[in-house]
Amino acid sequence: MSLPHALLTSLLERPCSGLELSRRFERSIGFFWPASHQQIYKELGKLEHSGWVESTAEEGARGRKKSYRVLPEGKNELQRWVQQAEDATPLRDALMVRLRAEAVLGSTDAINDLCHRLAQHRHRLAIYQEIEQRDFANRELSRAEQLQYLVLQSGLATEATQAEFCDRALTLLASWRDAKD
Amino acid sequence: MSLPHALLTSLLERPCSGLELSRRFERSIGFFWPASHQQIYKELGKLEHSGWVESTAEEGARGRKKSYRVLPEGKNELQRWVQQAEDATPLRDALMVRLRAEAVLGSTDAINDLCHRLAQHRHRLAIYQEIEQRDFANRELSRAEQLQYLVLQSGLATEATQAEFCDRALTLLASWRDAKD
DNA sequence: ACAACCATGTAAGTAGTTACATGATTTA
DNA sequence: TAAATCATGTAACTACTTACATGGTTGT
Numbered sequence: 001m002s003l004p005h006a007l008l009t010s011l012l013e014r015p016c017s018g019l020e021l022s023r024r025f026e027r028s029i030g031f032f033w034p035a036s037h038q039q040i041y042k043e044l045g046k047l048e049h050s051g052w053v054e055s056t057a058e059e060g061a062r063g064r065k066k067s068y069r070v071l072p073e074g075k076n077e078l079q080r081w082v083q084q085a086e087d088a089t090p091l092r093d094a095l096m097v098r099l100r101a102e103a104v105l106g107s108t109d110a111i112n113d114l115c116h117r118l119a120q121h122r123h124r125l126a127i128y129q130e131i132e133q134r135d136f137a138n139r140e141l142s143r144a145e146q147l148q149y150l151v152l153q154s155g156l157a158t159e160a161t162q163a164e165f166c167d168r169a170l171t172l173l174a175s176w177r178d179a180k181d
Numbered sequence: 182m183s184l185p186h187a188l189l190t191s192l193l194e195r196p197c198s199g200l201e202l203s204r205r206f207e208r209s210i211g212f213f214w215p216a217s218h219q220q221i222y223k224e225l226g227k228l229e230h231s232g233w234v235e236s237t238a239e240e241g242a243r244g245r246k247k248s249y250r251v252l253p254e255g256k257n258e259l260q261r262w263v264q265q266a267e268d269a270t271p272l273r274d275a276l277m278v279r280l281r282a283e284a285v286l287g288s289t290d291a292i293n294d295l296c297h298r299l300a301q302h303r304h305r306l307a308i309y310q311e312i313e314q315r316d317f318a319n320r321e322l323s324r325a326e327q328l329q330y331l332v333l334q335s336g337l338a339t340e341a342t343q344a345e346f347c348d349r350a351l352t353l354l355a356s357w358r359d360a361k362d
Numbered sequence: 363a364c365a366a367c368c369a370t371g372t373a374a375g376t377a378g379t380t381a382c383a384t385g386a387t388t389t390a
Numbered sequence: 391t392a393a394a395t396c397a398t399g400t401a402a403c404t405a406c407t408t409a410c411a412t413g414g415t416t417g418t
């Protein structure tokens with residue numbers, strides 16, 4: 001469970017409100033650990049209860065903006081967590097299940113999902129490439145930026161690999177479908 | 182939610198008991214949609230309730246082996262589901278969160294997780310390569326086998342990409358750590 | 363008869379999703 | 391002053407995990 005530590009990281013980069021965190025997640029850490037605003041608010045509550053962050057607002061101030069910042073205990077906790085080794089979260093890919101189903105059914109209907117997924121991966125790839133051009137191209141990078149770039153490169157590689165796979169699979173299935181006619 | 186359809190697929194390949202399904206999952210479909218035996222038993226109950234599979238045992242036969250097979254309605258449902266397009270399940274990668282945390286903390290402690298993950302990905306890669314040699318190398322493949330091979334190739338590509346990334350990241354972080362001494 | 367294992371489950375808890383509620387602030 | 395938007399939440403639900411329970415079969 002990495003959400004609390006993802007939030008600590010983001011809040012260390014810059015203290016802010018829950019909604020602003022939510023927005024920043026959507027175009028940075030959230031690519032690798034997505035979270036809805038509901039989840040973020042709930043988790044911020046837990047972080048505050050643990051004494052890892054503090055907020056600028058009394059209890060029960062619904063509707064009024066709160067700003068959170070990380071406390072020393074929170075930073076300690078993050079440092080402790082970063083050192084830990086952890087198994088990769090098991091991947092779950094419905095497309096692979098569809099292809100296996102296709103193998104027993106003898107149809108070519110998984111083409112729909114393949115097309116959809118191909119578009120999705122290409123879209124993400126484009127987003128990542130845009131970020132790469134905007135933030136990391138043609139200049140000296142600080143140590144922190146090099147690490148951020150590294151993470152982005154992982155995303156680039158992942159999406160490229162998946163898009164390429166969809167492309168190959170699509171070619172194969174389409175050839176079978178056309179041969180049938 | 183693809184577990185029911187993964188089970189239908191596996192049961193169509195061969196009717197069997199819950200535990201046998203669980204074991205087969207561990208070395209085939211489970212690579213792409215893992216499931217514990219508890220989950221499988223529960224889901225088999227739902228599938229039977231929906232009229233998609235039937236079992237050879239009366240109610241409340243705890244401890245006695247049941248065998249499940251897919252009913253025509255179950256096959257219909259699977260055919261319907263295969264045609265659907267679906268977003269990729271959002272990836273969650275704690276390692277990327279660690280690297281982002283490292284960027285703000287200025288340490289090199291994510292090396293631990295990087296090593297662990299590198300070993301894990303290489304291990305899986307070796308398993309996949311073994312399956313490739315055993316089941317798909319140097320022979321003509323049926324249509325169904327070609328599809329199974331395709332799915333395996335996705336696994337091979339994914340693990341190779343991730344292992345390669347860990348390797349690169351590890352080299353970078355280790356060089357920083359050593360420069361510090 | 364006892365252990366080891368095969369086989370099927372129950373129970374409690376967690377992380378995340380979806381839908382909805384409500385207060386505060388800005389803008390037309 | 392009404393609508394839109396900003397901002398913070400609650401409630402119900404689902405998939406999955408972890409720990410435990412229990413019955414049946416096989417081998418010594």
